[in-house]
Amino acid sequence: MSKQELEIIGQDTACCQGLAAAPLDEERAAELAKVFKALGDPVRLRLLSMIASRGEGGEVCVCELTPAFDLSQPTISHHLKLLRQAGLIDCERRGTWVYYWVLPGVLDRLAAFLTTPQTHRASV
Amino acid sequence: MSKQELEIIGQDTACCQGLAAAPLDEERAAELAKVFKALGDPVRLRLLSMIASRGEGGEVCVCELTPAFDLSQPTISHHLKLLRQAGLIDCERRGTWVYYWVLPGVLDRLAAFLTTPQTHRASV
DNA sequence: GGCCTGTATTGATGTTCGTTGATGCAAGCT
DNA sequence: AGCTTGCATCAACGAACATCAATACAGGCC
Numbered sequence: 001m002s003k004q005e006l007e008i009i010g011q012d013t014a015c016c017q018g019l020a021a022a023p024l025d026e027e028r029a030a031e032l033a034k035v036f037k038a039l040g041d042p043v044r045l046r047l048l049s050m051i052a053s054r055g056e057g058g059e060v061c062v063c064e065l066t067p068a069f070d071l072s073q074p075t076i077s078h079h080l081k082l083l084r085q086a087g088l089i090d091c092e093r094r095g096t097w098v099y100y101w102v103l104p105g106v107l108d109r110l111a112a113f114l115t116t117p118q119t120h121r122a123s124v
Numbered sequence: 125m126s127k128q129e130l131e132i133i134g135q136d137t138a139c140c141q142g143l144a145a146a147p148l149d150e151e152r153a154a155e156l157a158k159v160f161k162a163l164g165d166p167v168r169l170r171l172l173s174m175i176a177s178r179g180e181g182g183e184v185c186v187c188e189l190t191p192a193f194d195l196s197q198p199t200i201s202h203h204l205k206l207l208r209q210a211g212l213i214d215c216e217r218r219g220t221w222v223y224y225w226v227l228p229g230v231l232d233r234l235a236a237f238l239t240t241p242q243t244h245r246a247s248v
Numbered sequence: 249g250g251c252c253t254g255t256a257t258t259g260a261t262g263t264t265c266g267t268t269g270a271t272g273c274a275a276g277c278t
Numbered sequence: 279a280g281c282t283t284g285c286a287t288c289a290a291c292g293a294a295c296a297t298c299a300a301t302a303c304a305g306g307c308c
Contacts, residue, residue: 019176019231020173023170024170024173029169030166032166033166036164038164040161040162040164043266045157045160049147050148053144053146061284062284071266073284074269074287074288075267077286078266079266080285081286093284093285107143107238111234111238111239112235115232115235186254187254190254195297195298197254197256198255199298202296202297205256220253220306221254
């Protein structure tokens with residue numbers, strides 16, 4: 001049930017130049033855009049937030065997520081799949097239920113990418 | 125030429141609960157999704173990166189941005205408009221040319237929203 | 249004034265995305 | 279085995295989006 005996500009946001013990839021460090025090349029821009037696109041939907045943002053609120057190592061059962069929305073169960077399942085394909089979350093089936101969690105470090109790496117580098121020819 | 129952007133990511137809005145602090149309410153999720161959606165396109169990410177690379181207070185003329193892409197001028201103009209409406213950048217016309225810059229603090233606030241809060245019932 | 253250059257807007261088109269009902273699959277239970 | 283529950287996948291449809299050619303607008307220059 002795993003093994004489908006992208007591996008975009010660094011992990012061991014030492015690279016990780018910030019957005020403001022230098023103009024993004026086409027390839028890296030395309031990869032990162034997939035992640036931000038996954039975040040670019042209110043339902044997915046809420047889903048991710050609900051999962052992330054469980055803290056490090058925390059998990060949420062799908063059965064807790066679905067009833068929080070005025071949407072059909074397939075729709076929620078679809079959004080969870082997109083978040084997973086973006087490399088933000090992962091899941092595991094345990095018995096009848098499926099549990100989701102936030103992949104450790106991803107959000108912090110994304111944040112690091114956004115914040116402007118301290119060392120810069122700053123004008124201020 | 126300004127005065128059209130959203131005011132989403134805090135500024136003086138003291139609020140700014142992180143994504144992992146608590147489940148996002150519908151309204152805030154919708155607002156934030158607009159920003160991430162603006163970032164969810166490779167062209168816009170590259171545009172923003174090119175502008176942000178100029179550092180604090182830096183500006184870029186549209187005439188420098190357009191030729192960096194294999195896209196028509198109206199398309200670039202359209203993407204810049206979306207970035208502006210998302211509250212990420214602003215612009216000003218000076219004579220014949222239009223200059224864009226990154227709104228100060230926006231990226232840092234976005235990053236702060238993504239990073240998990242330190243104070244938490246962390247399991248690790 | 250008229251012309252030229254740089255940028256934004258409009259209208260149209262092909263593609264992608266969000267949503268749903270129907271269906272399929274996995275696991276527990278009797 | 280058969281039934282039931284939880285979740286994923288499929289097929290289809292309407293809405294939103296990215297793109298372009300054509301056009302409009304703004305400012306400098308003659």
